[in-house]
Amino acid sequence: MQPVTIALAKGRPAKQSIDLLEAAGIHFEDFHEKTRKLVFFNKDKTLRLIFLKGMDVPIYVEKGAADIGIVGRDNIIETEADVYEILDLGIGKCKFSVAGKKGVSLPDNQSLTIGTKYPNIAKNFFDKRNQTIETVHLNGSVELAPLIGLADYIVDIVETGNTLHENGLEILADIETISTKFIVNKASFVTRSKEIQDVLKKLEQVVSEEN
Numbered sequence: 001m002q003p004v005t006i007a008l009a010k011g012r013p014a015k016q017s018i019d020l021l022e023a024a025g026i027h028f029e030d031f032h033e034k035t036r037k038l039v040f041f042n043k044d045k046t047l048r049l050i051f052l053k054g055m056d057v058p059i060y061v062e063k064g065a066a067d068i069g070i071v072g073r074d075n076i077i078e079t080e081a082d083v084y085e086i087l088d089l090g091i092g093k094c095k096f097s098v099a100g101k102k103g104v105s106l107p108d109n110q111s112l113t114i115g116t117k118y119p120n121i122a123k124n125f126f127d128k129r130n131q132t133i134e135t136v137h138l139n140g141s142v143e144l145a146p147l148i149g150l151a152d153y154i155v156d157i158v159e160t161g162n163t164l165h166e167n168g169l170e171i172l173a174d175i176e177t178i179s180t181k182f183i184v185n186k187a188s189f190v191t192r193s194k195e196i197q198d199v200l201k202k203l204e205q206v207v208s209e210e211n
């Protein structure tokens with residue numbers, strides 16, 4: 001039988017996710033932090049771990065290229081992926097905020113230019129305020145935009161607040177909280193139910209102990 005495939009966001013959140021899997025007794029033999037490999041198997045090859053960009057995890061899961069995803073809710077909302085969101089893993093806690101240069105206010109009666117990696121989330125937030133925005137879709141270092149004059153405001157993830165602080169920006173409005181979720185492909189949830197429930201139960205156990 002094909003292994004059950006788990007898609008994991010690489011980069012900053014990867015370590016916590018791997019630690020959680022390890023704590024749940026799920027080990028990927030040749031994984032180590034400095035590896036450049038993108039595919040790993042557990043000992044009996046029933047599980048396959050693949051590493052990808054966070055924003056691609058919900059896509060792989062929606063399309064069934066991965067059965068399970070471990071990914072930030074930011075990426076799930078932004079991609080609007082049609083997947084089952086099963087469990088909050090209690091890691092990767094942060095929030096979406098609107099930020100701008102210190103001392104600048106956030107007007108509610110005019111169109112704004114927003115720099116962001118998350119145009120859908122930005123648009124949804126300002127739609128609710130009946131405010132039109134123009135988004136500048138960026139891929140990183142979003143905090144630069146107001147400093148250099150590319151956009152007056154940004155919508156981005158805030159974790160410690162250090163990046164905002166060190167760049168002279170501040171939060172003007174909070175949008176919503178985010179954490180890492182366990183997501184499942186809708187077909188796999190039925191066809192690979194036993195294997196998925198097995199992984200899920202092990203993770204649930206660790207999450208309930210740690211929270």
Ligand code: PRP
Pocket residue numbers: 012139140141142143156157158159160161162163164
């Ligand atoms: C993320 C996010 C913020 C920062 C938030 O960026 O986009 O910039 O981390 O964390 P903090 O509140 O603890 O400072 P990341 O470091 O992933 O880089 P990127 O935006 O350039 O991709």
Ligand code: MG
Pocket residue numbers: 140141142143163
């Ligand atoms: Mg950033």
